Amino acid sequence: MIKNPTRSDFFMVMVNVGLLYVGLLAVDWRAKRRLLRKQRESSPAARGKRSLARKSAAV
Numbered sequence: 001m002i003k004n005p006t007r008s009d010f011f012m013v014m015v016n017v018g019l020l021y022v023g024l025l026a027v028d029w030r031a032k033r034r035l036l037r038k039q040r041e042s043s044p045a046a047r048g049k050r051s052l053a054r055k056s057a058a059v
Contacts, residue, residue, distance in 0.1 A: 040050075
């Protein structure tokens with residue numbers, strides 16, 4: 001069936017490495033989102049400052 005099994009093995013390894021890399025990126029992205037969410041849930045004073053900064057940046 002397979003004429004060159006080593007080429008097929010190499011392809012499978014590369015696919016697995018690619019999927020591992022994508023998985024690591026997803027984990028990193030989730031960790032960053034969680035960190036941002038924690039920062040957003042800080043004190044009410046900080047929330048007010050951020051709100052003002054957004055309003056002044058939009059103008």
